[in-house]
Amino acid sequence: MLHYLPGEQQALPPRPQMQDVVVQLFTHHTIVEPILVPAVVEPLLVLVLAGAANIEERSLGGEWEAANVQAGDFFLTNTSEPYEMRWQTQDGDIFEVMHLYLGLPLIDQAARDLLGKHATPVTFLDVSGARDERVRFMLDQLRIELISERQPSPLFARSLAQALAVHLVRTYLDPHSVARRGNALQAYKLRHVIEAMSERLADDFSLTHLAEIADLSEYHFSRMFKRATGLSPSQYFIRLRMARARHLLLETDRSIIDIGMEVGYSSPSHFSQVFRREVGVTPRAYRQA
Structure with a gap:
């Protein structure tokens, strides 16, 4: 997302590379001109860590939909189409967010565990500015493990990510989704x-x-x-x-x-x-x- 969002990516200490768990931290100011968010096959979660903002989103050429967000709120994006967004921080403040991409093997394993070994690929509902204490807790624990710990454990981080994937399949599964991985x-x-x-x-x-x-x-x-x-x-x-x-x-x-x-x-x-x-x-x- 660094290439799409006009925020400042926080420098992170060297960490072991994990293909299925990618974490980034950003600091954002107000952005009035819409920016384009791409549609990719992996789901993206965004957790607001600090500050508050009014965020607007729309499909290309569609109507703007607004949400007021503050620390603890999260976004889940698994759209099959690119979309635009813009935001205004409250009281001229900045707000900090964490981005997490979950790899497809984690999602598929969670789907087989909950839906059966022959489960087809799943996608999630898009969620904007919601609050879910399990999502907040697991994202926060992943942030602490991968960024704050002196010697982060890939095993522990993957276990947290796998638990998060199970929760997402249980709670935010799109019942009308059509598998699109071959074209994404x-x-x-x-x-x-x-x-x-x-x-x-x-x-x-x-x-x-x-x-x-x-x-x-x-x-x-x-x-x-x-x-x-x-x-x-x-x-x-x-x-x-x-x-x-x-x-x-x-x-x-x-x-x-x-x-x-x-x-x-x-x-x-x-x-x-x-x-x-x-x-x-x-x-x-x-x-x-």
Whole structure:
């Protein structure tokens, strides 16, 4: 999520890599411009650790739905379509959140345990700003184990994650879900692709290179990437370029020509044209505003 949410990711101490349990901590300020959240196959849980905010979400082109959240509230996202969100912190404060991705093997094992050994792949209901003391407790224990403990135990962390998966299957199973794993992009593949894009913003776009990273054909990669993000890989690459350019325009005194070159545009007029098309104003006007 680091590549989608304009918050500050908290630096974490070195920890053993766990494929089925990925934890990130973020500090957020108010964000008015909607950001795009991708749809991936793994469920995502978000726990509010501190602060409060009014969060709005909508499907692409849909109506905004709002929820007031505070420490202890959580979100569960297992949508098959990308969506937009924005938020405003209360009293001008910041709020801190924990993100947890649960690997599919944990979910499948919980489903077989509760629904029988021949259980088909399951998905969950989407939950926004709810409160569940079991979810809060297990997420908090995972945070303590993986971040605060001097020598975290992968066995203990996986046991907590497995217990959480059982609770989610018991409580938040979508009875009308249709398995979509064959057509959904896995979170780690999407992360690797976007990392590769971000590292090479000054280079020409290469669909072949990105498809190789995802270990997919160009056709299937393009289709699954667009299903996850709502944008083609080339469109998303331009969005990343513009996000970087906007940051540099606001946070540095570098010339517009230098910024354009850093994000891959040797022609100032071409950079200004693309920036205006994507952002709505020229780079100069954006900086002055």
